[in-house]
Amino acid sequence: MVHAVRLWTLLSATFSCALATEVMLGRTKIIGLDSPQFKQEFFGGIPFASPPVGDLRFRPPIAKFTLDGPSLSATNFSASCVQAGLPFSEISENCLTLNVFRPAGVSSKSELPVMVFIYGGGFVAGQSSIMNGTGLVSRSIARGTPIVFVSLNYRLGPLGFPLGDEAARNGLLNLGLHDQLVALKWVHANIHAFGGDPKKVAVSDREFPFAPVLDGPGGLIPDYPTKRVARGAGGKLPFLSGTVLDEGTSFTPQTLVGVTQAEAFGISLFSPSPAGTSALQTAVQNTLAQYSDDPADGCPYFTGNDTFGLDPEYKRTAAFVTDIGFLSLRRWFGRAAAARGALVHSYMFTDPQPENPPQIGITHASELPYVFGGTPAGNPGAPQLSEQMMDYWISFATSLDPNDGKGSERPKWEPYTPSKEFNHANLTMIADEFHISQTEFNDKNHFRLAIIALCVVPRW
Structure with missing residues (x-):
């Protein structure tokens, strides 16, 4: 970056x-x-x-x-x-x-x-x-x-x-x-x-x-973390977790062409699967079917019908990777932890990244430089947002609450619920519902795909 x-x-x-x-x-x-x-x-x-x-x-x-x-x-x-x-x-x-x-x-x-x-x-x-x-x-x-x-x-x-x-x-x-x-x-x-x-x-x-x-x-x-969490593992440790808007673009080949290559790529992400090759192929096909082949619906999101000179399947596959590799996991683990009383603070990072090539948008880990004090040169609002994000993270590290009131003036980051997560661009609470139908479908199949997620967790 x-x-x-x-x-x-x-x-x-x-x-x-x-x-x-x-x-x-x-x-x-x-x-x-x-x-x-x-x-x-x-x-x-x-x-x-x-x-x-x-x-x-x-x-x-x-x-x-x-x-x-x-x-x-x-x-x-x-x-x-x-x-x-x-x-x-x-x-x-x-x-x-x-x-x-x-x-x-x-x-x-x-x-x-x-x-x-x-x-x-x-x-x-x-x-x-x-x-x-x-x-x-x-x-x-x-x-x-x-x-x-x-x-x-x-x-x-x-x-x-x-x-x-x-x-x-x-x-x-x-x-x-x-x-x-x-x-x-x-x-x-x-x-x-x-x-x-x-x-x-x-x-x-x-x-x-x-x-x-x-x-x-x-x-x-x-065992798979999804299974362990469902059985109560992890206790009630507070944590921050988040995703950025276009997570999957960094991991989707820009040379990908057509549905057959999209399915083969999806299968390669999870091979070998404990469910077996045939079950994995069916799971990937069924999951890809949840995503529209209209480029306007694809990832990077909110870029209309622009395919950036790439095959339209790139944007559909990038949406699939974003959800199944990141958004579904963050959402599932956050909801599971919050449901048993853990203090969870969740975010969706959507601040524009003008230095990134347009075909990758706001891609994986785009928020990390903000947390460390570095921001894209072409975004005039980024330095202030970086200062506020640093304050949220430092506040959490020192008090287990991102809202200690010290440092920059910033809105309250409320605890996560399915109807409330933080948008790390305009610092407002929004409903956690983007691509909700796709992630709910993924939740029903996450055991088969054997995905593991890691979060920001304090060891106190």
């Missing part, structure tokens, strides 16, 4: 001129960077697990709550985990590290709330460095509710999510999720040294929902 990269370029230039700062973790001195301009300090590339190489490759992470040696240089991010699309010089198997941004002048007695960001990317791509925490920490200081911000790396692709019977028999599925859990345990064990409160840790996870694989009885993912 262009505006996110621009923000990081600016902030990294600032840190390049920063001074040294230190934190003692056990017997190790961690040397980070002090940035007086932002009144905060940065510690990057801190190992939270042993390097997953050699005999530890394709193994669950070995937690590393203490460090080796008298000192650790933590003045930059570590290499990202192995993935396609990045230069070899920027990736490494030795990547299980995390980063800490904190206000200057805090101590181990400060006990500040902690925000942990876990990148998405479909479990095949992602970098802890791409969403810089400087803006959030600066905003938290300015509004009088300072936080500590943490981001982390986890293994991706076949190194993090190996597939097959052998991996399943040996309990080696979802290694990347095990990495995330060990990183969170590290935060609980050590964040006090950086001024954080281990009892007040909120986790933000914007993950693509198709990839996790069941570990089997007693494993990390013993």
Whole structure:
């Protein structure tokens, strides 16, 4: 996302001129960077697990709550985990590290709330460095509710999510999720040294929902979350969850032509299915049938009959992917949690993205740069909206309520009900009914399609 990269370029230039700062973790001195301009300090590339190489490759992470040696240089991010699309010089198997941004002048007695960001990317791509925490920490200081911000790396692709019977028999599925859990345990064990409160840790996870694989009885993912939630799992933890208007455009091939290719693509998203190939094909065909082939009804939404030079099936398929991969899940989990008394705050993000190509519209993760203080250059109202969104998120992290009244003037974000969700463009409560007939159809079939959703959940 262009505006996110621009923000990081600016902030990294600032840190390049920063001074040294230190934190003692056990017997190790961690040397980070002090940035007086932002009144905060940065510690990057801190190992939270042993390097997953050699005999530890394709193994669950070995937690590393203490460090080796008298000192650790933590003045930059570590290499990202192995993935396609990045230069070899920027990736490494030795990547299980995390980063800490904190206000200057805090101590181990400060006990500040902690925000942990876990990148998405479909479990095949992602970098802890791409969403810089400087803006959030600066905003938290300015509004009088300072936080500590943490981001982390986890293994991706076949190194993090190996597939097959052998991996399943040996309990080696979802290694990347095990990495995330060990990183969170590290935060609980050590964040006090950086001024954080281990009892007040909120986790933000914007993950693509198709990839996790069941570990089997007693494993990390013993059953489909839809089934577990229906049985009462999850308790009444408060959470924020949301979707953007045109989620599916980023994941729909623009080369797609005709109904046959649309069905084949839909089947590929959920293969292999525990229901079997024939049942999956029928489910995809029946679900696609719920969507009009009129381009005016397709995604990106509200773009009329414009097909952007693509086959009309692109817009219909993108609508299918938006609903079945994102909107249906957010709506189902939100309603299920709210029905049992959990405090849920849900949003639909619709702010225009003039820097995006028109065929992708307001696509997946468009709201994240706003939360981190970066906005599209061609949208004059975006900076104010970004400030308000940062305040909502920081307020939730510090009080479990996005409406603490501090910082920017902003409307009340009311708790979610089927008739009330938040529109993160004009900051008004709207009825949660967009594509309601399609998502209700999807709800009746979500067990068969075996979809998994992750939300923004506090670990308090």
